Amino acid sequence: MTSPLLSPRELHEALGSVTVLDVRYRIGGPGGRAEHERGHVPGSVYVDLDTELAAPPGRGGRHPLPDTAVFEEAMRRAGVSDDRPVVVYDDWSGLAAGRAWWLLRFHGHRDVRLLDGAWPAWVADGGAVATGATLPGRRGDFTARPGQLPVVEAEEVLGVPVLVDARAPERFRGETEPIDPVAGHIPGAVNVPTTTNLRADGRFRSPEELRALYAAAGVDGDAAVAVYCGSGVTAVHDIVALELAGIPAALYPGSWSGWITDPDRPVAGPTSGSP
Template sequence: MASPLISAAELADALGSVTVLDVRYRTGGASGRPEFDAGHVPGAAYVDLDADLAAPPGVGGRHPLPTPADFEAAMRRAGVRDDRPVVVYDDWSGLAAGRAWWLLRYHGHVDVRVLDGAWPAWVESGGVVQAVAVPPEPGDFTARPGAMPVVEADGVPDVPVLVDARAPERYRGETEPIDPVAGHIPGAVNVPTTTNLRADGRFRSPEELRALYAAAGVTGEEDTAVYCGSGVTAVHDVIALELAGIRAALYPGSWSGWITDPRRPVERSTSARP
């Protein structure tokens, strides 16, 4: 299995032979377009997470998956081709870029990687910064959904190992700054996305990640699924698990979709994972 990551040095060497997508974004914040316009990886196309990588909020949560037709159109506008590798990056530790990575993989693109260390790694490495956007040539990407595992709300209670990727205080139900109900899905274990990274903002080694997840009971011996608040940042754990050699499904609706049905159980706890 090819690594889901690419280093800044590797990306610099590959420029001109890959399609680069800039997915800068913050939950609840404004579009990252101004940051893109101020400077980006040469040749990159900006992709708006809310407009291009999600459907409107509803019973599927705050960031439901886009329809295959809408996603295909967005990727073609960004210049994505079926036969050309894609690199995605953001300035949010890969939390937004991971959404583009997962959607492309889910819809059948076989060569997609996330810039390890995100935009800061590019700048720190001395990568060229381009401030003039060049409209991409339209791509020919064809969406073929189903290449990555997913689990929907009805199947979540049957998942043997369910991982909650949110911050510990949100998992425990002590605070909930975004969604109207606090807590977590019963039986879930908590492995926050922040623990996937080293101090320099890059992903931990596969060995470190295997140990990190094993401490929470995630070993890959049983089917595993991941969720977060709205299905975006959970992909960070999916990537970490892939690096550790564990294939995990995504629950796209995540917590914000789970709580749209008041009949679904909610659990709160007073102790965090060690």
Template sequence: MATPLISAQELQERLDDVTVLDVRYRTDAPAGRDAHEQGHVPGAVYVDLDTELAAPPGAGGRHPLPDAEAFEAAMRRAGVRDDRPVVVYDDWSGLAAGRAWWLLRHHGHRDVRVLDGAWPAWVEAGGEVATGPSAPPAPGDFTARPGQMPVVEADEVLGVPVVVDARAPERYRGETEPIDPVAGHVPGAVNVPTTTNLRVDGRFRSPAELRALYAAAGVTGDEPVAVYCGSGVTAVHDVIALELAGIRAALYPGSWSGWITDPDRPVAGPTSGSP
């Protein structure tokens, strides 16, 4: 299996041989198409996270996984082929691009990588910048074969020996909750925020550094691991970091926004008296 990352320099060298997807997205900003048109990797196709990489919000949380047929159709529209490598990027430290990486891997694509350092790394490396809308690509032939990445659902989460919460520490502790209606975390979960996966230059830490970072939180790979965040999107950043560290982690797609749709599920945090 290919490494989950690609450098800006390597992407420049391989640009003619890969399909590039621009997954601009932020929770605090409008959809990223405008940003894409202001500047993107040449040939990159914009993919909308809310409509093409997620199902409508509901009991499964704010960003449930799309069904296989819808995802396959979206990737074919973006020109994704089974036999051609894919590179995904965003301008949000890989937090959104990771969702596309995970979905493609989960649905059977064998060579998908996230641009390490995201859009700033491309610009810093002197990569060519295209503007305006991308030309529609030739339709792809990607065939979705779901089930290639580990997943846990809500009724399985409490049975996973090691559960990682990828959100900011203050959200994990339940001191603030800017998005979801209930604050706190899944009982027993440990907190490894996505921001700690990166060096100051915005690129992922080395495998050795990541192993030490997660081991300090009790995540060693000796027992099964599951990761969640607010809506199942940014948790993939921790999944990628753990893969770099040599640890395979399952994703809880519903994450916190799905967990709290059932009031009978336990919540830990300041108001509960539980760690």
């Protein structure tokens, strides 16, 4: 199996032969374009998560999967081609860039890697820093073919043998809910927060460590696994970790924000949170 990750050193050696996408993003904050222009991996093109990697909010949650044509055009505009490897990164531990990694693979790109350690690791490793806006050297020819990775929809979620909630423990327990209008979690889910996937230096734990981490939560690969989070974005971090551990996992794209749009769906834990 090819690792879903690429180290800063490997990216340094590959520059010029890969397409690099900068997917900086913060929940509730401005887009990452300004941060990109202040400093980025040379040649990397900024991609906006809200407008290019998600559809408008609605019954599908805060970040529904983008329309296929919209995503394909965004990737072509960023220079993505079918026959050229892609590397994605952010400055948020891979929590936003993982969305681009997953979407490209879901739509059929065969060679996509996530920069391990994200932007801080690139800088710490002595990687070159470019400033200003970056335009792709050429328009890409990427052809989106959706359906290449597994997903589960709302009507299937309660039947998933092992359902993983990737949110912070206090949100999972329903003790606090700073974003969505209802607190709690989907009944039957187990909690493996994205923060536990990483070592102190911000890079992913070893496959052996990840297998032990998920096994402790009852995720051992013997039964089908699906992952969700608040809006279907950061859940991919757990999917990356599970892939490193050798455990395939599906994504519930609507996640918690989509689940609670139907008041008839069951909720475990408190049933109200911050508006």
